[in-house]
Amino acid sequence: MSRNAFKGTRRSRRRAVVYNERLGGFLRFMPSGYGKSHASLKVWFWRALRFFHTRVREVRAIAKALISTRHPFLVHIIPTRRCNLACTYCNEFDDFSNPVPLEEMKKRLDILADMGTSIITISGGEPLLHPELDDIIRHIRRRGMIAGMITNGFLLNQERIERLNRAGLEHLQISIDNTKPDEVSLKSLKTLDQRLEWLALYAYFQVNINSVLGSGVKDSEDALRIAHRAVDLGLTSTVGIIHDHNGQLKPLGPREIEIFEEIMTLSKRSFSRFNDFQHNVARGKEHNWRCRSGSRYLYVCEDGLVHWCSQQRGYPGIPLAQYTPEMRHREFYTEKFCAPRCTVSCVQQVGMLDNWRAPQKLKPMPMTQPAPAPELVQIETAGSDP
Numbered sequence: 001m002s003r004n005a006f007k008g009t010r011r012s013r014r015r016a017v018v019y020n021e022r023l024g025g026f027l028r029f030m031p032s033g034y035g036k037s038h039a040s041l042k043v044w045f046w047r048a049l050r051f052f053h054t055r056v057r058e059v060r061a062i063a064k065a066l067i068s069t070r071h072p073f074l075v076h077i078i079p080t081r082r083c084n085l086a087c088t089y090c091n092e093f094d095d096f097s098n099p100v101p102l103e104e105m106k107k108r109l110d111i112l113a114d115m116g117t118s119i120i121t122i123s124g125g126e127p128l129l130h131p132e133l134d135d136i137i138r139h140i141r142r143r144g145m146i147a148g149m150i151t152n153g154f155l156l157n158q159e160r161i162e163r164l165n166r167a168g169l170e171h172l173q174i175s176i177d178n179t180k181p182d183e184v185s186l187k188s189l190k191t192l193d194q195r196l197e198w199l200a201l202y203a204y205f206q207v208n209i210n211s212v213l214g215s216g217v218k219d220s221e222d223a224l225r226i227a228h229r230a231v232d233l234g235l236t237s238t239v240g241i242i243h244d245h246n247g248q249l250k251p252l253g254p255r256e257i258e259i260f261e262e263i264m265t266l267s268k269r270s271f272s273r274f275n276d277f278q279h280n281v282a283r284g285k286e287h288n289w290r291c292r293s294g295s296r297y298l299y300v301c302e303d304g305l306v307h308w309c310s311q312q313r314g315y316p317g318i319p320l321a322q323y324t325p326e327m328r329h330r331e332f333y334t335e336k337f338c339a340p341r342c343t344v345s346c347v348q349q350v351g352m353l354d355n356w357r358a359p360q361k362l363k364p365m366p367m368t369q370p371a372p373a374p375e376l377v378q379i380e381t382a383g384s385d386p
Helices: 003-011 041-067 102-115 133-142 158-167 189-202 221-232 254-264 276-282 325-332 345-351
Strands: 016-018 028-030 074-077 119-122 146-151 171-176 206-213 236-241 297-300 305-307 316-319
Touching: 041 146, 074 102, 074 345, 102 133, 102 297, 119 133, 133 146, 133 158, 158 189, 171 189, 189 206, 189 221, 206 221, 206 254, 221 236, 221 254, 236 254, 254 276, 276 345, 297 345, 316 325
Parallel strands: 074 119, 074 297, 119 146, 146 171, 171 206, 206 236
Antiparallel strands: 016 028, 297 305, 305 316
């Protein structure tokens, strides 16, 4: 088959079911791995193969989660808190921490695998700073879990992308804050565009580009420009909303809401179009849902402690090795005080698995106070839009 004929074929099969990590949403429509890039036939083949294999495992994970509530569905794990950037809105990094040793990371991953965890998303800090990241990804895959990662993208190049291919990475997300770097964030389209092109050319794994809206964003039109660029490269695109240091919502303005809605429907493949949570967040409305953090979703920090999420560190703040099934069971039935005005969509998307059952009547246990944080931090949008 000629390349032109192959392109015609791929245009006719634009949609396939996909989970996308942090970003909120485990059902999503996206191109079947070929996109609009000039990737080689070899990359197209391995991308499509990995896409299909991952989709099958994700469908099985969803079915397992609907049948049983006894295991975590999604876990964010931190291999290093250190970051090579210093975005002023972010409270999830430092510039001095040592990486978690590989053997300790493997122990934590083994515990999570034994719990029955379906999906692991590696976050930070900047996970690419971990010297043995490839081995961490391999161990996730070896233990039968789906492997994703959130990165600022600055350390990516062709060789690094090909190493991630070989390690078995299945999902990657980069959040881009503006079109040109400023005093708030260097994560701009200008500084990252070459890396996006490399991802479009060489990545076997699925790539999502997340743009942001809300307080602290100078030009809300940037989010739309970033989303269009991602789609033009054949990558998926989502939009996140800046929230305060407790993960609580800040309503968008009228034009921001228009941009938000346009990005949500830009490529007509976001499951969040059918999810009131995202639309309520954009309008500053409270949302009625049952947060299952601490049970179905876990955030494991670099110290090996389990937290509800990145914005509620300290709840419950228990070492992973001591986190028992009974504790997960209690958190499953615990009503979270922050849930009505939460913007952390990856947690909410996991909650969709169980919103229809098991009312929450328990109250949270006392927390350990987290370290002081800056005012703003970007949400985890998952799935893209898992």
